[in-house]
Amino acid sequence: MTGVVKCGLIILLFDAGLWFSLWAALVLYECSTCGGLAGAWAFGAAKWAVLHVFTSTLTDGKRRAVLCRLAALLCLLFPVFESGRVLVAPPSEPYTGPYPDLSVLLLVSGASSLACVVWEKACGDGTLMKLLVRLLKYFKPDTLYLIAAFGFLILGVVCDTFIPLYQGNVIDMLRGRVLDSSFFSALGQLALFSLGSALFSGLRGGIFMCTLARLNRRLKHLLFHTLLQQEVHFFEVNNSGSLSSRLHSDVDKMGRTVALNANAAVRSTVKTFLMLGVMLNLSWELTVLTCIEMPLLAVLQSKYITWSKHETFSSTGQEMICSIIRLMHSFLFVKQELKDQMQECHAQNKDLASQTVSGIRTVRSFNAEKEEVRRYNEALDQMCAVKRRSGIYSAIFLLLRRLVSLGIKILMLVKARSLISLGQLSIGNLVSFFLYQKPMSNNLRELLYCYGETMSTVGVISKVFNYLDRTPECKTAGEFAPEKLEGKISFRNVTFTYPSAPQDKPALKSVSMEVQPGKMTALVGPSGGGKTSCVSLLKRLYEPQEGEILLDGQPLHQYSHKYLHQKVQQHIHYILYRKCLYQTQKRHNAHAKTSNLQETADIGERGGRLSDGQKQCIAIIRALVRDPQVIILDEATSKLDVQVQHTVLQEVLSCGRTVLVVAHQLKTVEKADHIIFIEKGAVVEEGTHQELMAKRGRYYRLKEELFS
């Protein structure tokens, strides 16, 4: 048992002692009255002062917020409740003050402890509250909608609350000899409240849904925008699946949690208090019996949790108090856990099926159909097992819940019989009470469910906020955008290590090279030499750790982002829409000459119905659409035949463009004005094809190796 729980119990006992002292004094001095409401408040205030000192002594002066809250509740709940009761439903005899009543003591102690536990578990270290407050700020543009929705919610709840009361009144009137006019007026009021409830609930629901849709749109837009600002390395360490899940399911979930749960929590809280007031007014004895049902169900639930973890009903020997403390937190959590598992299984199954279908060519070539079916079967079995567990859970819990409800109902009927025979309760009142009982339990259950749901989204909300708060780790672009660009590129002592690679394994080591404007320069070398890394740096996908890259003598990062990416283009196999293809086709006749693509042709998903050569043609021509001054071709023509390669290169080299070619086919680069040989991240040799062949160095040997 934790120290705080021990202290809490001692405070509860001490408070009970103070109550008993008051009652003993009343008996001793034969007082029939104790100052009425003023007496209740004076007793509460005096008790608060004593409990405050006692709590400080107990905790050696260390202020424990939870214990202070408990002391305050123990002292103030009673006078607040009594004042409300006397003001709302004045008793027939004058109120005498704090009277000796054990049920009052138990009720106050129980309600205070429960409130503290719920507060402690719900707010904990304040993380949840901070996250929720931040999330609520995103609702700011919809403040008016929210005010309207909550207004309708409260009106709907008030109407809802009075329906059973009027139903009971109408039933009472059916039995007695009452005037037609009173009967019809009660019926009219009942109809009015029912209509009001339906109308306000409908309006509330509609406005909440609209607000939620607007919030989702806002959050998704913001998150998508933030994600697209991140550096490339971010996308290397976060896979696309998890980012897309953040963007879609997580944002939906967090919006839904706050909007719907806040809606449900406010509705249930207001309803609970209103109903509790009416029920206490009808019969406090029956109300106490009703309130016992929920904690009992919670105990059953916690027992089930123990059973589901150890697969046995045997007692774990845990102390009762500890399990009660954990109770509120764990209530409905098995269900939540199973729900999470089920979602995970769904996602896995979906992922597996879509991976297999999209990679059907690979599956077929490896004759892996049977293996894929087996894997899918395994995933389905897992899903079945979770569903079975969930089914067993539901069946057991439903049975126990029904038994508890039945037991409580029998007790209530026995008590109601004696109250009716004593003339303290009418049949109509009893019917009203029963009509309140079920919604009351539902409200409490809904409150706990909202709490569970909100707790389960803490992780989701903080993950989304982490992404929203993330500042990209790349240099911000400058504003430089000259009218004329020659296209001269210089690498000066560039050293670069990929963020995800070990620091002692640089991809480029002190690379210095020049790409002359209006000329074709080729980067060649063995695989993994560093050619693509040069291209990535030129496109500012990464920043070099040392050295600099200049474009027409200006550091790359000084250029405006838009300008740089308009003027320096790389062909990329990035098939988006067919529309894009035909825009391209209109501007470049070369497309018609090279790709043989018909306007009506369906290119399939991600251009799956195009040949590799056609894809390369489209990629090059699309890069040309923006009329760049510098064009990068990284293995861009490897799938084209010699004739088409020639047409494409002619098109690319027209208009005095600077062309940087990366190719393994040395035939392609022979025509280049300048060839740079890169190996192990360093420039090994450079010159024209003839110069390098005459030199008989690495270029010559690579060509010989390829030829042989």
Ligand SMILES: Nc1ncnc2c1ncn2[C@@H]1O[C@H](COP(=O)(O)OP(=O)(O)OP(=O)(O)O)[C@@H](O)[C@H]1O
């Ligand atoms: N995203 C990355 N993260 C970490 N290391 C990388 C990454 N991309 C490339 N590398 C490493 O950097 C080195 C240079 O790779 P690069 O892609 O530039 O070579 P390349 O010459 O273009 O090879 P290829 O001709 O096969 O395309 C290699 O050792 C490679 O493993």
